[in-house]
Amino acid sequence: MKPSMKKIAPRSAWLPDYVAPTVRDIDVDALLARGITHLALDLDETLVPHGGNTLTTEDMVFLAHARQLGLKLFIASNTLRNIDVISQAIPAHAVRATLVSRKPFRVYYRRLITAAAVPPQHIAMAGDNVLNDVYGANRAGLVTIFVPARTRWRRALYRRYSKWVLRQRHF
Numbered sequence: 123m124k125p126s127m128k129k130i131a132p133r134s135a136w137l138p139d140y141v142a143p144t145v146r147d148i149d150v151d152a153l154l155a156r157g158i159t160h161l162a163l164d165l166d167e168t169l170v171p172h173g174g175n176t177l178t179t180e181d182m183v184f185l186a187h188a189r190q191l192g193l194k195l196f197i198a199s200n201t202l203r204n205i206d207v208i209s210q211a212i213p214a215h216a217v218r219a220t221l222v223s224r225k226p227f228r229v230y231y232r233r234l235i236t237a238a239a240v241p242p243q244h245i246a247m248a249g250d251n252v253l254n255d256v257y258g259a260n261r262a263g264l265v266t267i268f269v270p271a272r273t274r275w276r277r278a279l280y281r282r283y284s285k286w287v288l289r290q291r292h293f
């Protein structure tokens with residue numbers, strides 16, 4: 123499948139650098155070409171439906187391919203539930219949130235950057251939450267990818283945002 127990730131011209135911390143309709147649309151080659159070495163993925167509504175514990179086979183294949191191409195994968199989630207099954211299945215290093223160290227705060231993103239051990243501009247954060255995943259990661263200096271939520275009604279909450287993002291496309 124040809125990835126359909128689109129480049130945005132972000133003029134605000136509320137805008138992502140890229141928008142991808144699904145996780146599998148993330149263009150790994152484009153990320154590698156701009157020096158991205160680490161891809162941090164939000165969990166709920168990005169990799170799985172909210173509270174889910176099972177990735178689809180298609181997403182597993184995509185993530186395995188991304189790793190083969192050289193991307194190091196992280197799970198960057200605010201969930202407090204045990205996600206060992208998911209992080210071991212990918213496999214990806216999970217940077218766990220606590221009640222005080224969580225997205226969108228700098229203290230959380232600093233831990234992610236420390237875990238990656240590369241400057242933030244080499245880390246891409248992909249997620250469905252505009253505040254936690256786009257704004258927070260932008261402020262921390264990461265490259266950001268907005269992936270609309272998996273669940274239809276949650277996606278609907280951000281429909282106007284998605285349209286606004288797509289109007290900022292980079293041609």
Ligand SMILES: [Mg+2]
Binds near residue numbers: 165167
């Ligand atoms: Mg999410």
